[in-house]
Amino acid sequence: MNFKEKFTQNLPKFEADALNPILPYTPWAGHRLFAYDLVQTLRPNRVVELGTHYGCSFFAFVQAAKDAGLGTELIAVDTWWGDEQAGFYGEDVFERVQKTVETYYARQNIRLMRCWFHEALTHFEDGSIDILHIDGCHHYENVREDFESWLPKVHPEGVVLMHDIAPRTGYGSAKFWREIRDKFGGYIEFLNDWGLGVLFLHPRSADRWKSFFDFNRYSESLYALMDKYKLELIDKWYETVNLRKRIDELKNNSKEQSILRQLLWNDICDHVALCGTGSFARRLYEVLKQGGVRVEVFVDRDEQLWGKKLFDIEIVSIEEAIRRGIRFYVVGSVSFAEEVADRVKSALIKNGIDNWRIFVF
Ligand SMILES: C[S@@+](CC[C@H](N)C(=O)[O-])C[C@H]1O[C@@H](n2cnc3c(N)ncnc32)[C@H](O)[C@@H]1O
CATH class of the missing domain: 3.40.50.150 (Vaccinia Virus protein VP39)
Known part of the structure; x- marks a missing residue:
């Protein structure tokens, strides 16, 4: 052999x-x-x-x-x-x-x-x-x-x-x-x-x-x-991942700032729902908080998350957010921004709500 x-x-x-x-x-x-x-x-x-x-x-x-x-x-x-x-x-x-x-x-x-x-x-x-x-x-x-x-x-x-x-x-x-x-x-x-x-x-x-x-x-x-090569490969991998993450952060940071600017420009500091619970939504939350905007609820499609908390703030369905009288919605997703915005818009229209605003980066 x-x-x-x-x-x-x-x-x-x-x-x-x-x-x-x-x-x-x-x-x-x-x-x-x-x-x-x-x-x-x-x-x-x-x-x-x-x-x-x-x-x-x-x-x-x-x-x-x-x-x-x-x-x-x-x-x-x-x-x-x-x-x-x-x-x-x-x-x-x-x-x-x-x-x-x-x-x-x-x-x-x-x-x-x-x-x-x-x-x-x-x-x-x-x-x-x-x-x-x-x-x-x-x-x-x-x-x-x-x-x-x-x-x-x-x-x-x-x-x-x-x-x-x-x-x-x-x-x-x-x-x-x-x-x-x-x-x-x-x-x-x-x-x-x-x-x-x-x-x-x-x-x-x-x-x-x-x-x-x-x-x-x-x-x-x-x-x-392969072991002896592995450490080197892993180091390189983490290096690449970290670099990619840093580039994404820099790119996304401007997206987050853009949403904050839009809200402040419209004089909105309260009664805001943040749609999404992923990594972008979480970073956006921090930026909004630092900018003095209070997020009232997180909105997510995943039923299993409803009633749970993120940063001590409740995660609810879009219907529940509407029921609570929230009119300002911030899209906390990059890859599915349009899809999320469409879904929120349809729910608002379906519930006969007017004077709402949706903010996308
Ligand atoms: C070291 S990684 C797992 C590596 C994986 N077994 C593999 O083969 O590559 C640890 C994972 O645990 C998850 N994690 C850590 N603490 C947790 C917890 N208390 N509840 C749920 N997930 C947790 C993290 O999200 C992360 O994805």
């Missing part, structure tokens, strides 16, 4: 990469092969992931279930807003995850739960999760809260995966992992790619499953061979 055959045999094809070619270079990529084998070996009924972002890890679980013809329920929980470590990102990330599901995994049993981890918690029975992957914010307190609140939901013989446990990351997750890894049935850990901890809750499952994995496969695979 030649070198190429040795290292390429039995390597899965992660189809999601076609829609998002950066996935093989992201911090989770070096664990995909193990994640894939884990799902195919354990044949879980339910996998839950806390923290999905672009879906490098999630789509590895999904691919494994697809290739093995498993009916595994695969659930991703994320606000898809980002956090201070992953960075705050735009709607395009969630849209790409949705598109990946539609394109390659439409027949899989997948649920994308767009909410906070603690909100999702109430939807799960105790002991109902076979594999839980914790990969949210990596501060010690966050990881501890995620672990302790979700542990009862995992089957007593289940597995908990924790990312970012390599000591060199300096993250609280690495410290927390070292505190708990000996307290359950057994564990294995990978220290490449920010580190992955695999916690078997029951000694029986630790004994049973550990022997199933061919660890050489993970260290010898092409993924591991």
Whole structure:
């Protein structure tokens, strides 16, 4: 067997990469092969992931279930807003995850739960999760809260995966992992790619499953061979992403200022509804606030957001905003500005309202 055959045999094809070619270079990529084998070996009924972002890890679980013809329920929980470590990102990330599901995994049993981890918690029975992957914010307190609140939901013989446990990351997750890894049935850990901890809750499952994995496969695979280039690639990737973000910010900043100018020009400082809850809407909110404009409500189409709060301000439907007598609407979206403005306009006309104003950048 030649070198190429040795290292390429039995390597899965992660189809999601076609829609998002950066996935093989992201911090989770070096664990995909193990994640894939884990799902195919354990044949879980339910996998839950806390923290999905672009879906490098999630789509590895999904691919494994697809290739093995498993009916595994695969659930991703994320606000898809980002956090201070992953960075705050735009709607395009969630849209790409949705598109990946539609394109390659439409027949899989997948649920994308767009909410906070603690909100999702109430939807799960105790002991109902076979594999839980914790990969949210990596501060010690966050990881501890995620672990302790979700542990009862995992089957007593289940597995908990924790990312970012390599000591060199300096993250609280690495410290927390070292505190708990000996307290359950057994564990294995990978220290490449920010580190992955695999916690078997029951000694029986630790004994049973550990022997199933061919660890050489993970260290010898092409993924591991790419490791030495990966850090460099990731640095370059973040550099590019940050530059792109900065350029967008500069561009968008003028859009936000333009809306603020329009409002102040028209002497409007109050009774304003901001339509949208994405990254542009949130930045716009800050600019309006600094400019002395008070946003009364956020308006969003997503029913699941109604009644929730953003910056301590209620998110409501357009009908509810109209019912509350709001006449000034600011469009908080860049990509769908016209669509949002049209929708607001139709609702105002339908409700027989006059003297309204809609502001678009
Ligand atoms: C490190 S990234 C996940 C990386 C992903 N597993 C991968 O394979 O690339 C963390 C994600 O967790 C989400 N997140 C962090 N804390 C959260 C919370 N409390 N509730 C919901 N989502 C959260 C962020 O929006 C972010 O997308």
